[in-house]
Each structure stands twice: as structure tokens, then as C-alpha cells.
Amino acid sequence: MEQHTLSPVDGSIYVSRALSSTEEIHATIERATQSQKEWQSTSLETRKSICKQAIANFVNNQQVIRQELTMMMGRPLTQTQGEIAGVKERALSMIEQAEQALATITLADKPGFTRYIKRVPFGNVLVIAPWNYPYLTAINAVIPALLAGNCVILKHSAQTPLCSERLVQAFEGTGLPHGVFQFLHTDHPSTEHMIQHPQIDYVAFTGSVAGGAMVEKNAAGRFIGVGLELGGKDPAYVRADADIDYAVETLVDGAFFNSGQSCCGIERIYLHESIHDQFVEKAVALTKQYRLGNPTSSKTTLGPVVRTSAADFVRSQIEDAISKGAVTHINESLFSESKPGTPYLAPQILTNVDHTMRLMTEESFGPVVGIQSVFSDEEAIALMNDSQFGLTAAIFSSDVPTATRLGEHVETGTVFINRCDYLDPELAWTGVKNSGRGCTLSTIGFEMLTRPKSFHIKSLND
Structure with a gap:
């Protein structure tokens, strides 16, 4: 056989x-x-x-x-x-x-x-x-x-x-x-x-x-x-005092590298309300610079997901979120290779999301990320922990001691401060929960x- x-x-x-x-x-x-x-x-x-x-x-x-x-x-x-x-x-x-x-x-x-x-x-x-x-x-x-x-x-x-x-x-x-x-x-x-x-x-x-x-x-x-x-449904929290440009660059890459098919890729982002609009605007602009296409081409920066069924799963999460009030920020027509019935899938950013949506609770394993506004550190940590998964989590802040203290309350195997989606071979790679x-x-x-x-x-x- x-x-x-x-x-x-x-x-x-x-x-x-x-x-x-x-x-x-x-x-x-x-x-x-x-x-x-x-x-x-x-x-x-x-x-x-x-x-x-x-x-x-x-x-x-x-x-x-x-x-x-x-x-x-x-x-x-x-x-x-x-x-x-x-x-x-x-x-x-x-x-x-x-x-x-x-x-x-x-x-x-x-x-x-x-x-x-x-x-x-x-x-x-x-x-x-x-x-x-x-x-x-x-x-x-x-x-x-x-x-x-x-x-x-x-x-x-x-x-x-x-x-x-x-x-x-x-x-x-x-x-x-x-x-x-x-x-x-x-x-x-x-x-x-x-x-x-x-x-x-x-x-x-x-x-x-x-x-x-x-x-x-x-x-x-x-x-x-x-x-x-x-699995993972790895979150990031960007505090009000974070370097916005650096956080955008790092987290967009963390969400979309390898077409989002990483166990420790970023699938949820929580933003302090004071920086929400600024972060989203910059993240959308950066995402539009990706080039979806044949991965053998030197011009391609985003390849297909592994199979059509995986792309369809992500599409269904996006549709569910939209039906519950989420807002999409990427016009799929900007990515001409993205077509239903194929594994080629445009990257997508959604706001006005919450944890009633599959997008924020199920592992996506594709080029999509939900962004939710929060008003405090405590709310952010509670939402980060509101998951069946616990592989990694990232906190972005110019106040490293405070971010580190917050990390003590995050239920994950690895806590990143001002970075994400990386394995250091001298650190233990482990997860909790599912x-x-x-x-x-x-x-x-x-x-x-x-x-x-x-x-x-x-x-x-x-």
C-alpha cells in the first residue's frame, strides 16, 4: 500500500x-x-x-x-x-x-x-x-x-x-x-x-x-x-507603554510567518485601548505588503497553507466571527491568488472580536489573527488565560520588570517579553493544559x- x-x-x-x-x-x-x-x-x-x-x-x-x-x-x-x-x-x-x-x-x-x-x-x-x-x-x-x-x-x-x-x-x-x-x-x-x-x-x-x-x-x-x-492559541498583550512600531513588526511576523502554521504562532492579540487604533492601522498596512503566491517564486512572502481543508477551516472561523460582529481589515481582492477551493488564503486581521467567537478560542493554524481591546493589565491576563491551551504568551512593554511580573500570572509554558514565536534551545520547551x-x-x-x-x-x- x-x-x-x-x-x-x-x-x-x-x-x-x-x-x-x-x-x-x-x-x-x-x-x-x-x-x-x-x-x-x-x-x-x-x-x-x-x-x-x-x-x-x-x-x-x-x-x-x-x-x-x-x-x-x-x-x-x-x-x-x-x-x-x-x-x-x-x-x-x-x-x-x-x-x-x-x-x-x-x-x-x-x-x-x-x-x-x-x-x-x-x-x-x-x-x-x-x-x-x-x-x-x-x-x-x-x-x-x-x-x-x-x-x-x-x-x-x-x-x-x-x-x-x-x-x-x-x-x-x-x-x-x-x-x-x-x-x-x-x-x-x-x-x-x-x-x-x-x-x-x-x-x-x-x-x-x-x-x-x-x-x-x-x-x-x-x-x-x-x-x-x-496545540496552541498563543496570545500577545501590548501594553500602553510598548514600542508600537516594534510590536507591530514582531507580532505581524509572529502571526503570518509560515502562513500562521506554527504551534507558537500568534493567534490572539490584546491591545490596551489607548493604542488600539494606532496599532491596528500599522498592522494592516504591514500585512498588505505580503505577497501571496507560488512559494517557489523569490517574490512570494506568503505561501499556501498545507491543504484546502485547512484553508476552509480558517475561512469558517472568519465567517463565524463576522456573523457575530467582527470587522475584517484586509480586502481579499488585494491577494489575487487567494481563491475558495484552494489552499491559497489571504492573511486577515479582525477587530471587534471576543471569546464567543471560534476565532479566539479554537486553534486556527493559518494566516489570521484576532485583535481585542482591553482597558487594564488584569483584563488582558484574564483573557490570555481564558483558553484550553497554554504553550507560549508574549507581553510587549517598555517596563520589563512589570511585564515580567505579569508573566508570572500567565498560564503557559513559555512567557516572552518583547518577542514571540521563537525557541531558545537552552530554555525548556513545554506546555500546560491542552x-x-x-x-x-x-x-x-x-x-x-x-x-x-x-x-x-x-x-x-x-
Whole structure:
């Protein structure tokens, strides 16, 4: 049975791949199991060296990778360089952090005893990666899992199957033992079967809330770890004392980069009433400068969303908001490529919105943002927290101490002050509520991919 990837660029079949059979899945997991002890016994320095070489190989192949990325998920070719650079930054940062993160914890002297805690790998880690930032989301788990001594099986979205192949290919010729890092192309039932497999010891999943529930359901009863990075409806609050021009530039990009298809993209903006009109006027003017079109063109700054059904979902949110009194500020006719029945969708800004509208409560994952006026910090924080999600939130203010204090009351995994839509590999990447659980990146991310093993040794010579 084959799986076909339809390109959002032109609707054609861009790549087809045979789905892995049950026998192939079991053989892949068995290879990982057979290789894991050898990999675990390999020195950390060797593991780091292998990962560094693989990342160098990946970067050296970026021209091919960037073209494939554009055709599979629609991001403008001129913007794909950022994902390559991000993979390099995150991977090298995690390699640098590995020694500290994986170090044995030595306890204070206790006469007659030696005591310490080691961090040991789980064994086989299944990484399930999405299509929107297919390399960045995968690398968050793949590199630290390998550095920790785990074997990794990577399964990418059916929209971006070549990504798993390119990552595994990057490790060829690096000295990585056979079976340590492999990929599989599977459908939903086979993916569930893998999660249930007794030789899968940890699952790292990035995707939808429904997908996260599927992972938890299939892992239930085996007492294995799962890391879940799920949805977001990430808000920003612009205080009266903020630098308006800077906030507009940052938040418009945060809302519309990658056609709004980012788990930590800005989907809701709350403005202090004193700056509302000024901010909206500038944001609308900047948004009109985007160029929607074929993402292979150097003139395009906004590509299609991943598929027509995703565009239709955003259109339905906009229609719902308008029916309840929202006001649109972008004339769709300015973007001639935007057409019903296609994944090409004009960016849109709406005001006079509230939380009775789907636009302000459901994850949009498209080039649309709602802007709501507030009269106080307290109202802004209450609205930011009025969500089933809690991945990131941003506060813009010239008074950083006050903004930081406000951030203490925001229910998210990350609080940004005067920036948004960015992952720092030295900070923990985590969410609360329906945005998931667990953590990637930072030294804490390594803790998710290892287990503590205590040694309590009594001397018999004293």
C-alpha cells in the first residue's frame, strides 16, 4: 500500500512511499533493540562527534532539503533557510549541553558509603513528527535521545515523508551503528501498533490534541514515558507603554510567518485601548505588503497553507466571527491568488472580536489573527488565560520588570517579553493544559529521555 503526498503548491502528487508492513515494523524495532546496548556503551564524546558530523552533512545537503520542504508543505523557498539554520543551532546547543545534562549526580560524603545517581537511557524512542516544522520538531527529540544513548525510530507526517529519510541519511558514514537511528512510513493503525509494542520505551509526539490523546491511549498500561507537544492559541498583550512600531513588526511576523502554521504562532492579540487604533492601522498596512503566491517564486512572502481543508477551516472561523460582529481589515481582492477551493488564503486581521467567537478560542493554524481591546493589565491576563491551551504568551512593554511580573500570572509554558514565536534551545520547551506535557530542549529536556538509576554502595573495609 502506498501513501501519496499532495503538494499544496499545485495539488500534484509530489512523492509516494510504500507504507511499512507489520513485518518491517517489527524488524526495525528488533534492530534497534539489538543495537541499543552497544550504543549505550559508546562514550558520550563519540556520540557527540557522530551527531556533529550528521548535522554538518544535513546542512551540506540543504539545497535539496529546502526545495523538498517547499514542495511538501508550501513554505516559501526564500524562508526555508531558517529551518536549516534552526536545526543546526538547536542540535549544536544540545550537543554542548549534553555533558552537563547527562552527568552523574554525586552526593555529599557519607562515611562508609558511596552514593550517586546515573542518568541511563530508556532504550528505544519513537519520535512522531509533524509537517509544519518537520525538521525542527524532530531534532528537538532525535538529538538528545541519541546523545543519551537511546535508539530512535522516526515517523514523520504523511505530508513530509522525505524529512525522516533526509535526517537518517545525514547519519550515514558517521560511524553510527546500524539500527540506532531508523525511519518508518506508517499509517495511523500501524503507528498505534508501534506505540503499543513492548520494545518501544518512550514516545515523543508533536501534533494535534487528538493525536496526543491517541498516544496516551495506546501507551496506557505499559507505564512508559510520553512527551506531548500539542496545540496552541498563543496570545500577545501590548501594553500602553510598548514600542508600537516594534510590536507591530514582531507580532505581524509572529502571526503570518509560515502562513500562521506554527504551534507558537500568534493567534490572539490584546491591545490596551489607548493604542488600539494606532496599532491596528500599522498592522494592516504591514500585512498588505505580503505577497501571496507560488512559494517557489523569490517574490512570494506568503505561501499556501498545507491543504484546502485547512484553508476552509480558517475561512469558517472568519465567517463565524463576522456573523457575530467582527470587522475584517484586509480586502481579499488585494491577494489575487487567494481563491475558495484552494489552499491559497489571504492573511486577515479582525477587530471587534471576543471569546464567543471560534476565532479566539479554537486553534486556527493559518494566516489570521484576532485583535481585542482591553482597558487594564488584569483584563488582558484574564483573557490570555481564558483558553484550553497554554504553550507560549508574549507581553510587549517598555517596563520589563512589570511585564515580567505579569508573566508570572500567565498560564503557559513559555512567557516572552518583547518577542514571540521563537525557541531558545537552552530554555525548556513545554506546555500546560491542552498544549501538552513533558519537555524538550534545555538540560531539562534530557531528563525526559533518561531515567535515574541510583547506586548505594557500602564499604566493607571500614
